[in-house]
Amino acid sequence: MGVETVQYLDDTGQPLRDLPLSHSELLQGYRALRRARHFDERALVLQRQGRLGVYPPFRGQEAAQVGVALCLRPDYDWLLPSYRESAAALTFGMPISKLILSWRADPAGWGAPPNVNMVQFYIPIATQIPQAAGVAHAQRLLGKEAVAAVFIGDGGTSEGDFHEGLNFAAVFNAPLLVVVQNNGWAISVPTRKQMKVQRIAERAHGYGIPGVTVDGNDLVAVWSVAREAVNRARAGGGPTLIEALTYRVAPHTSSDDPSRYRTEEETERWLKRDPILRMKNCLLHLGLWSEDQEAALSEALEAEFLAAVEEADQAPEPKPWEIVEQVYQEMQPDQQAAWKYLRGEA
Amino acid sequence: MIAERGTRVLNNVQAINEALDLALGRDERVVLFGEDVGTMGGVFRASDGLAQKYGEKRVFDTPLAESGIVGFGIGLAMAGLRPVAEIQFAGFLYPALDQILSHLGRMRHRTRGRFTVPMVIRAPYGGGVKTPEQHADSPEAILAHVPGVKVVIPSSPERAKGLLLAAIEDPDPVFFLEAIKLYRGVKAEVPEGYYTLPLGQARVVREGNAASLLCYGGMVEVCLKAAEVAAREGVELEVVDLETLIPLDTPTIVASVQKTGRAVVVYEAMRTGGFGAEIAARIAEEALDYLQAPILRVAGWDAPYPPFSAVEHFYRPDARRVLEAVRQVLVH
């Protein structure tokens, strides 16, 4: 890691300097990381059992997402995630059962609860960035101090909407966090084939806003950088571009085979920098954690997950006529006709 | 209700400006933005004076970026505002097609109603005034093919005002296409004060029994002219202004064709895959037994709208071409 990368923990999890988080925050953060990891592992199992659709895992990127989501209030702030941000969604307050349904491609999961301002995971790359700028600007027009956070991958920063969204956010001084998870790959295309710049955060200068590169596998670093950006945004200081250096140790999606484009050694190297291992070692070093607590946490997480699966399984089968529902607030003649047909009434 | 109000003679731009003014005055959530819409009041002056009256928080200039404008508006709308965005010319909507197709029309559906986009996108469209390249496009068929949006194209000041106010009140995204040719080309009595006209209703603007001319926006004027000429020869043409393409008022179209037995669809976009094909298909589906002649289309040619002012009028349908088609359907 270069000098310009914000880091609080070394690769093994030893604090490099005073940590800007309280002990209870460190514990809260670790639990959130473990909860995210547990979801990811179990989601992949469900996928292999045919009980989930295509699933994009985030293993290795937990800290980059959890650290940001921990700074946000779900009923006040906004989250606009793309497909790989289940960890952010979970930490932001999305119920696990909803996430399961969402990745099951069940309409019952496609819509956050009223107290969670999360927009359904975005699939087209970068389209959510200008929207996030709009959501953020609206908070100011509505007289709120709420902020919006939006995630994108390194590949996504090549899209025009990344530029347009950042430029809008900058010009309108919108309270927005744009978090780039630079995980080195866009499916099979490495970052160096994506862009000529070394540091995506440097692009912030081109928009006239602060940009910061952070060790994305260091929860303490991500959390503190995001907190600073959120505080600045709430106070009217405008948007921040955060580049989290991280790595997707898992395949791009449950249908991808990364051995076609990258080496195992590379993945091994990053596995040693695992964000959860580092955080755990940090807690152990500070005397805040024990293997007993670890075991109890695992048990609690599994129980929570199983209950959520049960809840998701109880959701009624989607009905064919739901296809034409929610197209307009009131069904228009063409949807009405299709609706009747799909119900067998026409 | 409208009839009881006082009226003044306004052109289309003035009527639209009045509608925007009334919407801003009535609902705090309404915000107006786009390229040059603020200080300058828009290149056609549709938002003239509104930034000065309502302040730059309500009426503002944006960076020159159509995808950004539409995406930004989607965000504003999801967060509870009522954005009205201007795209300077409909031919410049294309950079925003990703936002339009991926999210504007789909957000309600893809969040199962959790987030909605009550947004209006206004754009001048169409030819007839010798504009430079790309300024005269009629992309209504592209927009009508987007699930989840509405497409409204008014043809007179009175309709433009009431329809725009209805579009701003509408809970779903609405494209509001304004024929450039009509901005200052028509003047009419416009009722005072706030009123809305329902979206999704076609109207018969001239009754007749010889054939139905089905048209919208800038082509209504052309069809009315053709109908006047035909009337001098004793041929009474019915002119139906579709006004809202999505949702389409199929019953009114079908009723007219059932009455006249003949249909000519008139639109200025390229003929192939144009919205006229949709109208022809609906007539074929629902009124085939009443037809006494093939359904004809009078449209732009299958070529880009010509930026060459000397030949532009050969592209854009005029009364002469409409009458040629009428003659053809009357032969049957």
Ligand SMILES: Cc1ncc(C[n+]2csc(CCOP(=O)(O)OP(=O)(O)O)c2C)c(N)n1
């Ligand atoms: C507009 C668009 N183009 C292409 C795709 C197909 N696609 C899905 S993910 C992906 C790579 C994205 O890479 P990156 O932005 O680095 O995010 P990561 O998957 O690494 O998290 C591509 C090309 C898409 N979803 N949207």
